[in-house]
Amino acid sequence: MNAEEILKKIDSLPSGGLTTKTIRDKAYTYYQWTENGKQRSRIVKEEEYDNLKNQIEERKELQAQLSNLEIYKNKNAATSQEETPAFITNVRIGKTLDDFSASIKDYKKRELYSAIEQYVYGDSHDKVFILYGLRRTGKTTLIRQIIYNMKDEEKNKSVFIQINPTNTLAEVNKDLHKLETLGYKYVFIDEVTMMDDFIQGAALFSDVFASSGMKIVLSGTDSLGFVFSEDEQLYDRCFLLHTTFIPFREFANVLGIYDIDQYMEFGGTMSQSGDNYNKAIFGTKKSTAEYVNTAIARNIQHSLKNYQYGSHFRNLKALYDKGELTNAINRIVEDMNHDFTIEVLTRTFKSHDFGSAKDIMRKDRENPTDILDNVDGEKITEKLKKLLRILNQEEQKIEIQEAHRLEIKEYLDLLDLTCDIPLVNMNDLTSKKVTTVFSQPGLRYSQVESLIKSLMMDETFRNVDAQERKRITERILDDVKGRMLEEIVQLETKKANPDLEVFKLQFAVGEFDMVVYDPENVCCKIYEVKHSKEKSPFQYRHLINEENCKQTEFRFGKILEKVVLYRGETCEEENGIHYKNVEEYLIEN
Incomplete structure (x- = not known):
């Protein structure tokens, strides 16, 4: 068959792949594919399995034949959309790439933009550029901005590849070889750490393709996966750029919001959608808890699972498997001093914010009140525990030990979520105490809002005059904001x-x-x-x-x-x- 016949045949065959999952001891086969940039999935009936499997294998064989045809080896990067060869992964070139990048044309740029631009147009060879950080910190937007601002000559040689969990390094390798023969030079691969074999085979990008002249930018939310790759497969063959820390300066310049209180409420992510910026993440305790669980705890789990075949999981595996890693993280964030101590992780939970609020209201200079001493503290604490997914020691399936504490601290530091500020005592300069500051203020602020929500549900507090309730809740928020502001200033001053x-x-x-x-x-x-x-x-x-x-x-x-x-x-x-x-x-x- 010639190229046109192969293309026609490929288009008539199903894309994607088959995977098997065991649910309640019963195996199910799923057919997964990408459609309009979104991953689709459905259960495969027993009677259609063999035929579907053969069609998928035939498609892959034809794609391999196509990549070896001389006609495609001689095509240049300006190939028209009608002549574009088929790819295994989700590849955007030509008009689809233009449409993909144009939607962010009015967005302001993060300060990190210049570092990516320098790599793309610079003289560095044999190295890849890694753009990594937690979800909603602007990684994909930065890539789209780079592509949008390219001259036509460079854009015609650019490609964006969106990885999904079913892709393998072998599939990406085949597509990259095909793109190389077509003359593509600038390659942007998003969510590359979704591939289970990425960490073990990451050297492919630097040793095979970057060394041949390609500029390759890899991005993804699996921060630890990139850290591990840089330590082994990509050692001395990559540039690392972390997006997780977003200082107030960038929050203000990019989103146009210069209010420190709004930064405290929603800071830590770079999501922009009109007046509701960032509220989809830190707007409710449910969404915040989900962010902690998926963006942080699951980030750790995914990296450790794939690093050295799971051997680096060490003591955190059991915590994550039992759903208790989020409990440990939230305990440390809620702790007034953010102490990484066994006591903080294991003691019977008592809200520091609630205790501080009672003390503040009793000592209020203008209008002291003991109303918070009369509310049902046990019920409020129990509601907080549920909202924050915090477990007391007797509720934990895994006993948290010193090894867990050390590893949680290690990985949160690697994720750029935490930073230690020294506490120097003039009477004991040999003391090595520190306070741990979190780089995402919205995460911390959502917890105090959970306290307010729990307080509002208390019968005694609901019977207080509306104006007095407002005064008390604002006073609680002001106290927490005062402590948060101090931490923000210390953190940003240290990093700057x-x-x-x-x-x-x-x-x-x-x-x-x-x-x-x-x-x-x-x-x-x-x-x-x-x-x-x-x-x-x-x-x-x-x-x-x-x-x-x-x-x-x-x-x-x-x-x-x-x-x-x-x-x-x-x-x-x-x-x-x-x-x-x-x-x-x-x-x-």
């Missing part, structure tokens, strides 16, 4: 200044929320972080404490600046205290 030391400094009496120390020039700046829009001498009382400042200068050099970061306007007080708008600070940082 890798050559400086960023820490919280504690004294016998009082503390500095943040110290930024320059060891090279032996000087520092000291900060207080407040969620308020108002100014008050009470806010900077620690910054003007002579003894604390004297100790600080002795240990960390001259204090160059004393700053209160808050939500009001930037100005300077007469006593040398600088008031700086926190949104301006984070954007400039």
